[in-house]
Amino acid sequence: MDNKRHFLPLITLLLLAFPLYSQAGTIHSIEQEISAFKASGLHKYAPLTTSRVEAYLGAAMLASETQKDEEAAAALKRTEEMLAEARVTAAGFQAQFRNLIELRREAKSVEDIVATSTHEETSLAPQQQLAEAERLLDQVIMTRERGELNKTQEHAAAAKAAYREALNANYSQLSVLTARAISKASSSGAKRYAPVTYKAANEQLAALRGYIDGFDSTPPAHSTEAYYLAIEAQLISEQVKLWRKSSSSFEEIVIREREFRQNLARTLDMQTPESVLLVSHSPKELIAAVQGLKTALETERKARADDAVRLKIQFEEELQSKLNSQTDAQRSQITDMKEVFRAKLERETYEKKRQAQLRSQFKKGDADIFVNLDGSLLIRMIALQFPSGSSKIDPQQNDLLARLKLALEAYADRTVRIEGHTDDQGDVKPNQVLSLKRAEAVRDFLISAGTDAGRLKALGYGEVRPIASNEFPQGRAMNRRIDIVIDAAK
Known part of the structure; x- marks a missing residue:
């Protein structure tokens, strides 16, 4: 009787070691997880697996409506497994093709500026090249998810070239639009009221023109920055001129900055005056408080990691101790459980191979x-x-x-x-x-x-x-x- 009392917790520990067979969540909770996954935009990097996720969820809903609880639980569990696989697939794609994704973001950003910032007739070639690049990117995503790695690399190289062609085709127009934006900023007094931002815009434009004219063989990493810096310089200039018209506006700026420091100090649990007019925390003091908080968080994180290691070692020692205390018959039962799990995994692997043979x-x-x-x-x-x-x-x-x-x-x-x-x-x-x-x-x-x-x-x-x-x-x-x-x- 005493041996049985020790054996039952051991069975529980072993079952916890196999999360694949843990109880599935509810339909509502998994629906929320799927919605969050799709809202993040990651689903577009795993479209086939995401479709399977939704299909299994639909099967779970149908089985639940018809009160087929076992079928619903099985379908819901499969939904969770597919969702986990979709997340891994999407994360893997992002890691493998980070440069391609960044290039796409840059190409679309340039295209947006060119498309919305001019009334002049422009060539359709860049739009067609961008559309072709998007089509090739879809092929990269699909072939990678299917495991067709050679085709994936071929499509990725072609997509990269197409995005680069679309960028090159738009750079000249982007340069013109950026120059106009800088001219407007200059007319607003940016040289005087926003000299740092204005200078940065001109430097970025010079880099872009250097590439267009062939003086620099390396394309600019963020070619749209010059355009947006020029717009920002104009906005700053106009705001500064508004402030100069009212003598009280400078005090308002100081008060708003003190409000920010007061709120930040309270968030950091620093003593601060109730009146915002008396707040005197220096940036150095605030930065020191933030660094102290960061150090405390890192110390706590390390302590938690150490606790996790300690608990893992403790768990392994307790598990080993319990294993050593079992009779040969009990050890045989544990071995049988492992064999059942192993046999199930082997059957699933064999079944996948048979399905692949059938489909071929x-x-x-x-x-x-x-x-x-x-x-x-x-x-x-x-x-x-x-x-x-x-x-x-x-x-x-x-x-x-x-x-x-x-x-x-x-x-x-x-x-x-x-x-x-x-x-x-x-x-x-x-x-x-x-x-x-x-x-x-x-x-x-x-x-x-x-x-x-x-x-x-x-x-x-x-x-x-x-x-x-x-x-x-x-x-x-x-x-x-x-x-x-x-x-x-x-």
């Missing part, structure tokens, strides 16, 4: 493949078409069906249902018979090609299971189909 047999446009929550797979043979009213297989379809046969070999241990479907044109009974004959024709082809007949079952549903509206030709075409269902493992 089909070309784009041949079939849509879906993995259902119960473990079954649906192969929708969108390229398999029959003549109207006929169940005879066109010889041109033989290659597609031969590859279907090879795909099914990846799941030789499972039974397969061949389901025939029609649109709602004509009577119900003839449609059902026609759909069954078409399913049987596919089954007979597979058997003749060497597939075990005992695995195959042909079914005809006629018009009763549409996947699109029969009111339009496109919908009716989608409803006339053959679905291959690979049943879940028993």
Whole structure:
């Protein structure tokens, strides 16, 4: 009895060591996480995985509405796992292509200035180059997420070149607009009232023109700064001139600056007068207080890190102590648990390989493949078409069906249902018979090609299971189909 009391906490510790199997959050909380992820803009760097996240969340909602709690929990857990994968994918893309992302931001910033700051007719070439660069960036994102690394590098190099071309095409116009902005700032008295900002704008413009004229081979890192500095110089000049018109305005500036110091001092827990007019904290004192706070935070952070290390060591020692105190039978049970986890991971890896083998047999446009929550797979043979009213297989379809046969070999241990479907044109009974004959024709082809007949079952549903509206030709075409269902493992 005493050994059992010690063993139960150990089981709890082991289960905590496997976060993959922890309880999933609620639908509402995960919805909020997804919304925050999309609001951050990171989802655009993992579009395929984000789509899977939303699909699993939809499945969880549907299962929850129909009170299928186990299915809902499984789908919700998969949603969390996919969301974590999307975050990792997006962060990895940002880290790998930071320079490309910065180049894109620079190109779009220049394009925005050129597009909004002039009424003159401009060439469409830069806009077309930028659009091409955006298309190539989408290809970089998609191919990286699919694992097509060679294509990813090719598209990245092409996107970088396209963004650079768009920038080069816009630099001349940007230079003109910046010069105009500097001229306006000068007219506002920027040389006198905002000399530092005005000088910086001129220096940045000189660097931009040096690159345009070929004196400098290195393009400016932030080519839009000169334009925005010129605008800022003009604003400062106009503000200073307003202040000079009122003798009281200088005192207002001092009071506002003292209010800022007072608020900062209170935030830093420094003693400060109640009256803002008596605040006398110097910048040196405030900086010292901030540095003291920073030092205190770093000390606390280090202490927490040390505590984490200590607790980890303590946990490992306690775990080892508990392991050493268990009987051979209890250790065997722990080993069995680990084996169960390991076997599950191996099954998941094996299943992914089988799905990849199945998908590799089909070309784009041949079939849509879906993995259902119960473990079954649906192969929708969108390229398999029959003549109207006929169940005879066109010889041109033989290659597609031969590859279907090879795909099914990846799941030789499972039974397969061949389901025939029609649109709602004509009577119900003839449609059902026609759909069954078409399913049987596919089954007979597979058997003749060497597939075990005992695995195959042909079914005809006629018009009763549409996947699109029969009111339009496109919908009716989608409803006339053959679905291959690979049943879940028993």
